[in-house]
Amino acid sequence: MVGVSLSDVVVRYPVYSSGRQRSILSATANRVSFGRVAQDVGRIPTVTALNGLSLELTEGMRLALIGRNGSGKTTFLKMCAGLVLPNEGTIRINGTRAAIINPSAGLDPDKTGLENIEYIGRLLGVSRSERKLLVEDVADFTELGDFLTLPIRTYSSGMTVRLMFALATSIERDILIVDEIIGAGDALFMEKAAKRVRSMFSRAKILILATHSGDVAAQLCTSALWLNSGKAMMAGTPEEVWDAYVHQRAPLGAVA
Amino acid sequence: MGTTAVAFRDLGGSLARLPLALWLAWDDIHGKYRRTVLGPLWITIGQAAVICGFAVVFSGLFGADPATYLLYLAAGFPIWAMIQQYFVDMPATFVNTRGLIESYELPWLLQIWRRALGYVILFMHHISILLVAMLILGVPPTLSMLLAVPALFIVTLAGVGFGLTVAVLGARFRDLQHALGVAASFLLLFSPVLWRTEQLQTNQWVYQFNPLYYFLRLLRDQLLQLPTPVEIWIGTAVGAVALFVLGFVTFWVSRRNLYHWM
Numbered sequence: 349m350v351g352v353s354l355s356d357v358v359v360r361y362p363v364y365s366s367g368r369q370r371s372i373l374s375a376t377a378n379r380v381s382f383g384r385v386a387q388d389v390g391r392i393p394t395v396t397a398l399n400g401l402s403l404e405l406t407e408g409m410r411l412a413l414i415g416r417n418g419s420g421k422t423t424f425l426k427m428c429a430g431l432v433l434p435n436e437g438t439i440r441i442n443g444t445r446a447a448i449i450n451p452s453a454g455l456d457p458d459k460t461g462l463e464n465i466e467y468i469g470r471l472l473g474v475s476r477s478e479r480k481l482l483v484e485d486v487a488d489f490t491e492l493g494d495f496l497t498l499p500i501r502t503y504s505s506g507m508t509v510r511l512m513f514a515l516a517t518s519i520e521r522d523i524l525i526v527d528e529i530i531g532a533g534d535a536l537f538m539e540k541a542a543k544r545v546r547s548m549f550s551r552a553k554i555l556i557l558a559t560h561s562g563d564v565a566a567q568l569c570t571s572a573l574w575l576n577s578g579k580a581m582m583a584g585t586p587e588e589v590w591d592a593y594v595h596q597r598a599p600l601g602a603v604a
Numbered sequence: 605m606g607t608t609a610v611a612f613r614d615l616g617g618s619l620a621r622l623p624l625a626l627w628l629a630w631d632d633i634h635g636k637y638r639r640t641v642l643g644p645l646w647i648t649i650g651q652a653a654v655i656c657g658f659a660v661v662f663s664g665l666f667g668a669d670p671a672t673y674l675l676y677l678a679a680g681f682p683i684w685a686m687i688q689q690y691f692v693d694m695p696a697t698f699v700n701t702r703g704l705i706e707s708y709e710l711p712w713l714l715q716i717w718r719r720a721l722g723y724v725i726l727f728m729h730h731i732s733i734l735l736v737a738m739l740i741l742g743v744p745p746t747l748s749m750l751l752a753v754p755a756l757f758i759v760t761l762a763g764v765g766f767g768l769t770v771a772v773l774g775a776r777f778r779d780l781q782h783a784l785g786v787a788a789s790f791l792l793l794f795s796p797v798l799w800r801t802e803q804l805q806t807n808q809w810v811y812q813f814n815p816l817y818y819f820l821r822l823l824r825d826q827l828l829q830l831p832t833p834v835e836i837w838i839g840t841a842v843g844a845v846a847l848f849v850l851g852f853v854t855f856w857v858s859r860r861n862l863y864h865w866m
Contacts, residue, residue, distance in 0.1 A: 370776070371779045372780050426863070429706075431863045446709070447706070454706075468708075471704070471708050516707070
């Protein structure tokens with residue numbers, strides 16, 4: 349049974365502000381001197397990104413994460429993707445996952461488009477016969493044509509985005525984790541991407557989507573969670589949560 | 605799902621995907637020589653030139669027989685090149701593969717295997733120099749050379765353990781890679797790669813207390829068809845297992861923070 353379950357999850361991460369804090373020489377000096385030397389190295393501040401979240405997602409749920417910058421949306425996604433582990437509380441994830449968090453990552457600029465498709469296909473464990481279909485699918489979606497035989501460092505940024513996006517959305521997974529995507533690309537591509545994402549979203553068993561748009565949340569999701577400073581402010585239908593978020597959020601000046 | 609479950613699942617999943625790691629390692633080496641005519645052959649040519657150069661100069665310097673010295677170098681250099689990679693290249697593993705780790709649901713340790721297998725592939729390339737040298741000098745290969753396979757396994761297991769430790773620490777401490785690079789060039793002088801242990805009249809602690817010597821010797825003895833004391837086999841095997849456990853425990857304990865460090 350595909351599912352994501354969080355109970356009282358707390359995520360903290362260290363913030364390194366100076367280069368010295370990333371130096372093994374300074375760290376050794378600090379330890380050897382019992383903290384007298386390089387005092388900033390001994391005390392590395394942490395940020396609490398998520399603070400006591402509990403949540404249960406079952407098959408068929410599509411969750412929209414709403415909140416201001418720095419409210420913990422991306423940390424939440426990274427935790428669901430298995431990148432970040434909670435400091436306190438527990439998380440259980442059942443099901444295969446695909447995360448579109450940093451879509452610019454993973455491609456090799458010196459490889460041609462076709463070689464990159466082959467490369468990512470192998471990484472994802474796609475069999476030889478299915479890789480052919482993958483190439484057709486990606487070629488069809490990206491409309492890159494002959495460009496696919498050129499190294500992708502020769503691509504424009506929009507073309508790279510198209511390729512990355514097609515690859516990231518080509519493999520079906522149970523749980524789909526998406527961070528405010530679809531920023532680049534021309535208008536025609538945006539339309540096409542939105543269509544593809546919708547069909548992918550409809551096949552995924554669980555969708556977790558961070559968004560800054562009430563419309564996107566309402567169109568794609570069945571429920572929404574409003575995060576503020578790592579805490580759940582409100583959960584409910586996308587419409588009511590968005591409404592509350594827009595009307596009740598603290599004025600800009602008070603938050604900073 | 606705690607850190608422990610995640611770490612062990614990562615280990616199991618990465619071992620199950622060793623064929624993928626091997627393919628990636630091949631692909632990395634081909635990628636590096638993509639825009640060259642000779643391709644990976646460049647690596648071997650470079651090594652051959654260095655080995656011949658050293659053989660000429662050092663056999664004169666130490667008054668040794670050039671042929672024996674050539675074989676000694678042709679066996680020792682590839683091993684050193686492999687060991688050095690664990691110091692120079694391995695600490696950057698997690699930092700350099702952050703993008704892949706973020707985008708695809710893959711065991712993180714796969715990236716460690718990928719690099720280690722890449723070092724083994726390069727080593728195989730370099731060993732061809734030794735085989736050619738043996739052919740020219742009329743030294744027949746015997747079946748005992750096959751002992752190099754378990755020896756290579758022990759060296760690689762130890763390397764993976766060490767490499768995993770420094771890959772985790774290298775993500776946290778960004779100057780570790782530079783420190784280890786300096787250490788590696790220093791250790792080359794302290795390890796009998798260019799010189800032979802018999803030639804060192806004093807200060808023998810230099811190699812006797814140098815763990816690299818035993819791993820180096822374990823593999824080189826098999827390639828040169830020399831007898832290896834059983835203590836060296838046992839000692840290096842135990843050391844390799846201990847290093848592997850150390851590496852895995854480091855990964856396990858640090859797994860929670862490792863992503864933040866990258």
